[in-house]
Amino acid sequence: MVCDLDLRIKEGKRLTVFGRCFEVVRYYSVPLGEEMKLRAHFGVLLTVAFVLASLTACTSTTTNSNVAQNYASSTDSGSSSAHDDAQIYMFTGGFNGIFSTGVHDMASELRKKGVPAKALSWTKKGSSQYAIKQAYKKNRARPIILAGHSFGADTALSIADGLTSAGIPVDLVIVFDPLGSATVPKGVKKFINYKASGSKKNPGSFKPGPGFNGKIVNVDIRTLPGLDRASHWNIVNQQNLQKRVVDEIAATYRRG
Numbered sequence: 105m106v107c108d109l110d111l112r113i114k115e116g117k118r119l120t121v122f123g124r125c126f127e128v129v130r131y132y133s134v135p136l137g138e139e140m141k142l143r144a145h146f147g148v149l150l151t152v153a154f155v156l157a158s159l160t161a162c163t164s165t166t167t168n169s170n171v172a173q174n175y176a177s178s179t180d181s182g183s184s185s186a187h188d189d190a191q192i193y194m195f196t197g198g199f200n201g202i203f204s205t206g207v208h209d210m211a212s213e214l215r216k217k218g219v220p221a222k223a224l225s226w227t228k229k230g231s232s233q234y235a236i237k238q239a240y241k242k243n244r245a246r247p248i249i250l251a252g253h254s255f256g257a258d259t260a261l262s263i264a265d266g267l268t269s270a271g272i273p274v275d276l277v278i279v280f281d282p283l284g285s286a287t288v289p290k291g292v293k294k295f296i297n298y299k300a301s302g303s304k305k306n307p308g309s310f311k312p313g314p315g316f317n318g319k320i321v322n323v324d325i326r327t328l329p330g331l332d333r334a335s336h337w338n339i340v341n342q343q344n345l346q347k348r349v350v351d352e353i354a355a356t357y358r359r360g
């Protein structure tokens with residue numbers, strides 16, 4: 105079964121998704137195919153159709169007094185065996201991250217290698233950026249690595265922009281099929297865009313922003329061996345891509 109769901113939601117409208125309040129800032133029409141089928145806990149195949157809407161939390165900005173508590177409760181469990189100064193954040197996409205389980209897999213694999221990676225919801229932008237800034241003030245932010253899928257890619261980009269605007273360099277940013285493209289800010293040393301939707305003729309359109317002197321890599325992973333069936337919904341679950349990403353992050357971490 106293939107369906108094309110296009111729900112006209114006005115910008116500014118508030119919705120409740122998974123018990124949380126969000127405000128719609130833009131909407132998308134999304135073709136949904138066989139890969140959208142999920143097996144429910146009672147064993148029946150359900151075809152789940154979602155509107156890929158860009159949402160922003162309606163709740164008020166988290167105050168500095170409770171950021172630390174929110175940050176601590178949002179991270180994956182796991183210990184690291186290397187230096188603790190690294191700030192490595194990997195963000196899942198929307199809908200409680202049900203299409204971003206590979207982000208948790210990569211973070212777990214990195215921790216096994218002694219790399220202190222954290223897998224968080226895309227909604228943790230504010231607390232994550234605050235934590236990184238606090239670590240930087242204490243000279244404990246080497247290196248800074250950000251990654252994210254879908255909405256999580258937007259979160260990674262937003263945090264990178266916020267950090268670099270404050271004069272804090274970011275060593276590596278990796279995005280997985282973000283919802284749009286933009287310029288990469290000055291202060292990001294390396295930026296990798298892994299794309300898996302739209303035309304294969306366009307590997308991605310992220311371009312350098314004013315003063316940018318780092319490296320930008322745009323790749324449509326569907327052109328790579330064994331990844332031709334990748335899509336927005338399963339990109340982070342591709343084992344070949346996961347290995348590339350884990351190796352890239354681990355190498356950046358070792359360089360410090």
